[in-house]
Amino acid sequence: MWTKTELPESLSYLTPQLIEALIDNPYECPVVIDDRGVVRFMSRYNEKLYGLTQTEALGKHITEVIKNTRMPEVLNTGVAQIGKTMKLGNKYRIVARIPLRDKEGKLIGVLGKLMFHQPEKIRDLYFQLEVLKEQLQYYKQEVNQLRKDQCRWEGIIGDSPLMLIAKKEASKAASSDAPVLITGESGTGKELFASAIHYSSKRARGPFIRVNCAAIPQELLESELFGYEPGAFTGASSKGKPGKFELAHGGTIFLDEIGDMPFSTQVKLLRIIQEKEVERVGSTKPKKVDFRVIAATNKDLSEEMKRGHFRSDLFFRLKIFHITTPPLREIVEDIPKIAYSLLSELIQRAGRPSKRISKEVMDVFKRYPWPGNVREMKNVLERALYVAEREEIALEDLPKEMQGFMEIPRQRAPSGPLKEAVAVAERASIEEALKKAKGNKALASRLLGIHRTALYQKLKRYGIRTSPI
Numbered sequence: 001m002w003t004k005t006e007l008p009e010s011l012s013y014l015t016p017q018l019i020e021a022l023i024d025n026p027y028e029c030p031v032v033i034d035d036r037g038v039v040r041f042m043s044r045y046n047e048k049l050y051g052l053t054q055t056e057a058l059g060k061h062i063t064e065v066i067k068n069t070r071m072p073e074v075l076n077t078g079v080a081q082i083g084k085t086m087k088l089g090n091k092y093r094i095v096a097r098i099p100l101r102d103k104e105g106k107l108i109g110v111l112g113k114l115m116f117h118q119p120e121k122i123r124d125l126y127f128q129l130e131v132l133k134e135q136l137q138y139y140k141q142e143v144n145q146l147r148k149d150q151c152r153w154e155g156i157i158g159d160s161p162l163m164l165i166a167k168k169e170a171s172k173a174a175s176s177d178a179p180v181l182i183t184g185e186s187g188t189g190k191e192l193f194a195s196a197i198h199y200s201s202k203r204a205r206g207p208f209i210r211v212n213c214a215a216i217p218q219e220l221l222e223s224e225l226f227g228y229e230p231g232a233f234t235g236a237s238s239k240g241k242p243g244k245f246e247l248a249h250g251g252t253i254f255l256d257e258i259g260d261m262p263f264s265t266q267v268k269l270l271r272i273i274q275e276k277e278v279e280r281v282g283s284t285k286p287k288k289v290d291f292r293v294i295a296a297t298n299k300d301l302s303e304e305m306k307r308g309h310f311r312s313d314l315f316f317r318l319k320i321f322h323i324t325t326p327p328l329r330e331i332v333e334d335i336p337k338i339a340y341s342l343l344s345e346l347i348q349r350a351g352r353p354s355k356r357i358s359k360e361v362m363d364v365f366k367r368y369p370w371p372g373n374v375r376e377m378k379n380v381l382e383r384a385l386y387v388a389e390r391e392e393i394a395l396e397d398l399p400k401e402m403q404g405f406m407e408i409p410r411q412r413a414p415s416g417p418l419k420e421a422v423a424v425a426e427r428a429s430i431e432e433a434l435k436k437a438k439g440n441k442a443l444a445s446r447l448l449g450i451h452r453t454a455l456y457q458k459l460k461r462y463g464i465r466t467s468p469i
């Protein structure tokens with residue numbers, strides 16, 4: 001079998017020069033041994049490596065040419081060794097040892113060759129990969145720490161009665177593993193509460209996975225939540241994909257805007273919460289997943305249930321703990337604390353000199369209805385921080401529409417404690433009536449049981465501005 005014959009048909013188009021270039025090249029430096037371990041070919045580029053010329057090496061046993069060779073191992077086992085490191089001269093190289101067989105499959109020798117001429121390059125790549133891995137680990141920890149810092153209970157400002165109720169319910173939820181439902185207007189801190197619960201629960205070291213049910217197109221929501229098997233639908237990745245529930249294994253899944261979840265998905269969600277088993281789209285094998293669910297919405301779920309948009313069984317399953325985040329206008333006593341806390345955070349982040357909030361601005365803050373709640377306040381303060389020229393945020397630094405909520409100084413203030421008390425009560429009733437009448441003075445005067453001109457006089461006396469709220 002190691003006798004010279006004509007080249008087979010399949011190689012006949014190769015010229016001897018091509019064959020030589022193919023085999024005897026400095027990039028692979030091949031060595032070929034026969035089934036007894038005798039060198040039958042050695043590239044001349046190996047001379048420097050082994051200290052023997054091509055002709056000196058031919059006919060010698062491989063162990064005499066390459067002291068640390070492992071090619072005989074391949075002769076014994078018939079199994080290829082690919083991508084092994086080997087010291088050649090004073091350098092480490094990556095080599096391949098490939099068994100050679102004849103047409104009948106009988107082992108007739110072994111080919112040894114370099115896989116990478118410059119293994120330093122791979123080492124560089126490997127090194128870069130290690131650095132990236134390290135960095136990833138570092139950032140993971142940092143993100144976790146940052147989140148934890150942001151999600152401490154102390155980060156939730158406010159100690160008004162409604163805030164205390166919300167915090168108490170949340171801290172009970174944190175020490176349990178049952179589902180939580182958080183409802184509240186936009187910008188009232190639902191996500192803040194959700195992450196505070198996760199990071200102070202026994203799942204704190206596990207992932208906190210947020211899914212915005214309103215932002216994902218309905219037809220994709222189920223595959224996002226539950227994952228899918230390879231080829232589950234057209235356009236699906238050929239490898240399949242784990243869903244958010246699987247990613248939340250060992251941690252918490254935060255289903256934000258759950259009020260926008262399609263009715264059909266709600267059924268599946270209920271089953272998953274009960275069984276703690278997720279079935280990927282296109283699969284029939286359910287998988288056990290260990291997660292805790294926190295859901296939030298700014299929709300009125302009772303209303304949604306009445307309209308048949310939200311399943312009542314899911315609602316009752318979710319609200320084992322029910323937290324209501326209060327709107328700013330119901331926690332007016334917390335407004336100064338929240339405003340200063342947001343301001344100092346903004347100042348710190350922007351690296352700007354600190355600023356105070358003027359009394360007029362704080363008064364406006366307390367009267368303004370804040371439809372966007374704390375998030376809106378943050379935006380207002382951020383803008384004010386940039387436009388304020390003095391070290392105090394003044395009325396003119398607020399958006400125009402907010403400036404209208406300024407209280408005009410009282411004219412002709414009544415004197416004496418009784419007069420004062422009557423005035424305070426009268427003023428409060430007028431304001432209340434105006435609020436009920438949504439600024440409509442004719443209606444407000446009817447509610448108060450006084451004539452319209454009397455109302456106008458009193459409005460003027462107390463300096464009440466009647467911007468519609």
Ligand SMILES: Nc1ncnc2c1ncn2[C@@H]1O[C@H](COP(=O)(O)OP(=O)(O)OP(=O)(O)O)[C@@H](O)[C@H]1O
Pocket residue numbers: 155156157158184185186187188189190191192193297298325338341374375378
């Ligand atoms: N009580 C609070 N103390 C301090 N910061 C708060 C408080 N409530 C909300 N925030 C801040 O206000 C912003 C909005 O909060 P969050 O995103 O949690 O609101 P949300 O209720 O989820 O709003 P949406 O319904 O619009 O999603 C965040 O920057 C949050 O840190």
Ligand SMILES: [Mg+2]
Pocket residue numbers: 190191256
């Ligand atoms: Mg939110």
